[in-house]
Amino acid sequence: xxxxxxxxxxxxxxxxxxxxxxxxxxxxxxxxxxxxxxxxxxxxxxxxxxxxxxxxxxxxxxxxxxxxxxxxxxxxxxxxxxxxxxxxxxxxxxxxxxxxxxxxxxxxxxxxxxxxxxxxxxxxx
Numbered sequence: 350x351x352x353x354x355x356x357x358x359x360x361x362x363x364x365x366x367x368x369x370x371x372x373x374x375x376x377x378x379x380x381x382x383x384x385x386x387x388x389x390x391x392x393x394x395x396x397x398x399x400x401x402x403x404x405x406x407x408x409x410x411x412x413x414x415x416x417x418x419x420x421x422x423x424x425x426x427x428x429x430x431x432x433x434x435x436x437x438x439x440x441x442x443x444x445x446x447x448x449x450x451x452x453x454x455x456x457x458x459x460x461x462x463x464x465x466x467x468x469x470x471x472x473x474x
Contacts, residue, residue, distance in 0.1 A: 364472065395424045395425070396424040396425050396426040398424075399421045399424040399426065400421060400426055400431070400434050403420075403434075404434060404435075407438065408442060418431070
């Protein structure tokens with residue numbers, strides 16, 4: 350896991366932040382699901398939590414407004430981070446809808462773990 354020392358001294362790169370967030374989600378896959386008790390206590394920073402909340406609303410309700418964006422930006426998330434998150438959300442939502450339309454089968458937990466380890470090692474290229 351990316352060390353807290355890097356984050357504390359501000360030397361944490363965007364790539365390290367992505368890896369750290371991914372590692373948290375791999376380690377706690379149920380932490381952000383609505384049916385999971387305690388998801389609000391998941392060990393993630395406020396900006397990421399606010400970003401995921403906004404993306405969840407966008408995915409469920411298909412709309413966000415200026416107030417949602419103001420709330421998100423007030424947590425310290427940059428405009429570029431919002432754009433990046435929206436791009437990733439669009440890609441995943443498109444993939445999910447295509448998978449549903451074509452009847453793709455879900456991977457086993459072991460296959461998901463293998464894929465996560467590969468992505469952590471090689472990154473999203």
